[in-house]
Amino acid sequence: MNESVRCLVPGCGDAVAPDAPLGLCGEHLMTAAEWVGRRDGVADVLPTPCLLCGSRLGVRWPSGWLCAVCEWRHGEPVDGELPPPRVDVVYYLRFRDRVKIGTSARPRQRLRAIRHDELLAFERGDRSVEKRRHAQFAAERFGGSEWFARTDVLDAHIAALSDGVDDPWDLFARWTSEAFARQG
Template sequence: MNDRILPGPCHLCGGSRGTRISGTWVCADCEWRYGDVPDPDLPLPRIDVVYYLRFDRRVKIGTSMRPRQRLASIRHDELLAFERGDRTIERERHRQFAALREGGEWFTFSAELEAHTSLLRSAGDPWSLHARWLSEALRA
């Protein structure tokens, strides 16, 4: 795929990079067809994510169906990754990293946790992934 600049921002994610597929522009970030506008009268699909936020040498593992809103309310230095999933996946991760728990949903940012978030991050930028999941749900 040869990414180029879209004629304008994507109506779904605001991305600026795109690809021409069969003569149609498609956003490179979320794969939404350029020019299509989500119906403003319909609610957006629910996309649950498990998020990994770093603050100093600690990581918060939480979940949200509205990550932009949620992350805006939590003090953090960096969004490390998103993983698609709900409280079930969040509880699995809390058990997986239980030895690193500092309290509540906060964990020591160890090599093990860094490797996990790096693996998740290898799938793409967290916000681009979220936009792609949203686009897929809208197209379904």
């Protein structure tokens, strides 16, 4: 839009900025943005990480912030009487040219105890899922251990699990926050 364009709001007549997306002056654009924010909320970075899931993504409403992942209201205390939810995961760790397939309900603790180069992926599941993966990749297994040779088949499985996931810990945080939400 060029500088000679005037605001479409009756009685305003202020100039519209050349890069304005609509024929509204700055003041009326702000009013429209505030109105949309009240109706739809505004996605933004939380002032501090969510106490439940650790996410930094939030939705800002006139009444306050909500975590965009678990919907915890920012600033509210976490109910310390609630036991933390159990979230079982199957983890895939790389150490040199091997992959460990294991399971844990407390992966942070468990992974600190295992020497590894990289966390490749998480899969939601317990020992039964872990057992199925051990059977599925039995040809790549080193003896009776939980360590497997890297093959195209195993790499493809891990790639499918991590498709669209930048950081496996973000996925675990989402599963944990969902479990908190189910607890009520």
